[in-house]
Amino acid sequence: MTQAALTGLRIETAGDETRVCIVGPLTVREAGIAYDRLAALTPSPAMTIDLGEADTIDTIGAWLVYRFLRDWRVAGVRARYANATPEQEKLIEQARINDAPCEVRPREANPVVRQLAEIGRATVAITDRFGALLAFLGLVLARLALQLARPWRIRWTSLSHHMEQVGLKALPIVGLMSFLIGLVLVQQGAYQLRRFGAEIFVVDMIGIATLRELGVLLTAIMVAGRSGSAFTAQIGTMKLTEEVDAMRTIGLDPIDTLVLPRLLALVILMPLLVFYASMVAIAGGMVFGWLSLDIPVDTFFTRVRTVVTMDDFLVGMIKAPVFGMVIAVAGCFEGMQVAGDAASVGERTTISVVESIFMVIVFDAFFAVFFTTIGM
Amino acid sequence: MTDRDVIIRVRGLRNQFGAQVVHDNLDLDVRRGEIIGIVGGSGTGKSVLMRSIIGLQEPAAGTIEIHGRSTASLSERDAKELRRTWGVLFQNGALFTSLTVAENVQVPLREYYRMDDHLLDEIAAFKIAMVGLDRDAGPKYPSDLSGGMRKRAGLARALALDPSILFLDEPTAGLDPIGATAIDDLVRQLQQTLGLTVFLITHDLDTLHSVCDRVAVLADKRVITVGTIDELLAYPHPWVQEYFKGPRGRAALQIAGGADTSGHGEGG
Numbered sequence A: 001m002t003q004a005a006l007t008g009l010r011i012e013t014a015g016d017e018t019r020v021c022i023v024g025p026l027t028v029r030e031a032g033i034a035y036d037r038l039a040a041l042t043p044s045p046a047m048t049i050d051l052g053e054a055d056t057i058d059t060i061g062a063w064l065v066y067r068f069l070r071d072w073r074v075a076g077v078r079a080r081y082a083n084a085t086p087e088q089e090k091l092i093e094q095a096r097i098n099d100a101p102c103e104v105r106p107r108e109a110n111p112v113v114r115q116l117a118e119i120g121r122a123t124v125a126i127t128d129r130f131g132a133l134l135a136f137l138g139l140v141l142a143r144l145a146l147q148l149a150r151p152w153r154i155r156w157t158s159l160s161h162h163m164e165q166v167g168l169k170a171l172p173i174v175g176l177m178s179f180l181i182g183l184v185l186v187q188q189g190a191y192q193l194r195r196f197g198a199e200i201f202v203v204d205m206i207g208i209a210t211l212r213e214l215g216v217l218l219t220a221i222m223v224a225g226r227s228g229s230a231f232t233a234q235i236g237t238m239k240l241t242e243e244v245d246a247m248r249t250i251g252l253d254p255i256d257t258l259v260l261p262r263l264l265a266l267v268i269l270m271p272l273l274v275f276y277a278s279m280v281a282i283a284g285g286m287v288f289g290w291l292s293l294d295i296p297v298d299t300f301f302t303r304v305r306t307v308v309t310m311d312d313f314l315v316g317m318i319k320a321p322v323f324g325m326v327i328a329v330a331g332c333f334e335g336m337q338v339a340g341d342a343a344s345v346g347e348r349t350t351i352s353v354v355e356s357i358f359m360v361i362v363f364d365a366f367f368a369v370f371f372t373t374i375g376m
Numbered sequence B: 001m002t003d004r005d006v007i008i009r010v011r012g013l014r015n016q017f018g019a020q021v022v023h024d025n026l027d028l029d030v031r032r033g034e035i036i037g038i039v040g041g042s043g044t045g046k047s048v049l050m051r052s053i054i055g056l057q058e059p060a061a062g063t064i065e066i067h068g069r070s071t072a073s074l075s076e077r078d079a080k081e082l083r084r085t086w087g088v089l090f091q092n093g094a095l096f097t098s099l100t101v102a103e104n105v106q107v108p109l110r111e112y113y114r115m116d117d118h119l120l121d122e123i124a125a126f127k128i129a130m131v132g133l134d135r136d137a138g139p140k141y142p143s144d145l146s147g148g149m150r151k152r153a154g155l156a157r158a159l160a161l162d163p164s165i166l167f168l169d170e171p172t173a174g175l176d177p178i179g180a181t182a183i184d185d186l187v188r189q190l191q192q193t194l195g196l197t198v199f200l201i202t203h204d205l206d207t208l209h210s211v212c213d214r215v216a217v218l219a220d221k222r223v224i225t226v227g228t229i230d231e232l233l234a235y236p237h238p239w240v241q242e243y244f245k246g247p248r249g250r251a252a253l254q255i256a257g258g259a260d261t262s263g264h265g266e267g268g
Ligand SMILES: Nc1ncnc2c1ncn2[C@@H]1O[C@H](COP(=O)(O)OP(=O)(O)OP(=O)(O)O)[C@@H](O)[C@H]1O
Pocket: B017, B022, B040, B041, B042, B043, B044, B045, B046, B047, B048, B049, B091
């Protein structure tokens, strides 16, 4: 008596025996459906999987045959297969030998415990990270002092390569950004100041704001996004491929070879980039003033020269190398923290950018208080 | 040999990187259902040959036919259908680092077929056991595995779909001899039970002796000869002679030959 007609499976019942005839192929293609249908069967006291009409069976098909027979036997059913070719028998035997269920993912604790553990871990991680960052900073400064004492040990080739990457190649984008910001600032400022008839003060504004704050902040943000992230990704990938370990065993210090050239490059080039960015921003303001506000170029110039003091210029220039150092240290530190898999590189790169911009702004606030206190 | 017997046909293949020519006018036929061993010195372009056959490396010239169809002119859908019929083990394993070993094995299954999650987990465990990995390897991430374990995990992934062509780039490199023999046996058994075609790059002389039906030798930018080991032993090229008759080659030959003699003894 035929119980139900299924595609590829025919189920016949005779007395207390159920025969499951596999018709046609039973391979990875059919596995999904075959599994669902076999799992839905209620086993009778005797079950037989008949392979007489099966044509191709692959390892996954054999696995299905084996695992259902096994389950049925465990449930106290007399289960067997019939009419298998020697090849099919071999495959089923192979499935039997390799029946070793394993976990697919690491075991997870219950959600509440996991959340609590997560909070705990995060807290420990933050303090650990802060400690590690300080340790890293200390290490870098120590190695830096050593190298500066013996300048011939500095890796000049590497340094000049990084200077090109972080400095020269950043010029177009930093320039474009600064020019546009200068332009927009003057346009917005003039719109507000016009109501007091004090349009000419946009020159004071753009000159002082750019030199003291905007030039250096915007450049730092740009550099953090451009170079800080690149540092993390480069060093992180090298950690993944064990290049950093290889360097250590050869006797190269990763701080000397990887971190210091990047750090020095940024410390040297940040002031230059900031100066360049400020000049271009002022030029942008000047162009807008000349074209739209009818402020002649020479008026603009003389006014900038009278209102902007040396102090304003120095404030920006003093901050620049410090910010460069912050970005380089954060970028390299996060790169060194990479471990495990490719996702970790991405994660660390994001953290490095966020961290360096955050720290730049914190340092900027400190500088603001400091300069006010000393009257600069 | 009729056309139907040839599953991979490479004609006039040329690969180059800048000025360096890796292959020049390379011909190779792989027959259906055979295990073909590819040997050659380091850097002779074995991996590059595999990459060009599976379409990861655009050849500078030449044609590659698989199942009688040129791979260059396949539509997106046909190419995907073709990729379903092969499994690839890369030289360095190339596991997805953000997935566990078991999840790695499930990736091709999930991509091509719909099946119950429970069955997926079972199949992953089955394949992991099949390549001789311990059951605790399943939930581990690739970064927590040893080199040999990564190789096996890569093999388990390559075998996930029960492919009809298996490309293996040095499957036994970095494995202990017992594990390597087990992998050899597995490949042999799969070939016998499922009729797989295996493209096997190896430096392992024991593997060559125990599993390969034919061996292709890569030298001078092309396949200089293809044949059984006995045929290669008689081939006059100096590299081939050195390879099979050097100290390592002799040792492997003796083991293989010795087994044969004792077999004859029992028979007679
Ligand atoms: N992406 C690439 N760019 C440039 N050159 C490459 C590239 N891939 C391979 N090559 C060159 O092609 C040649 C062959 O490389 P291939 O990896 O195929 O060697 P192989 O025969 O597999 O060696 P091994 O036995 O060491 O694995 C080498 O000289 C290598 O430098």
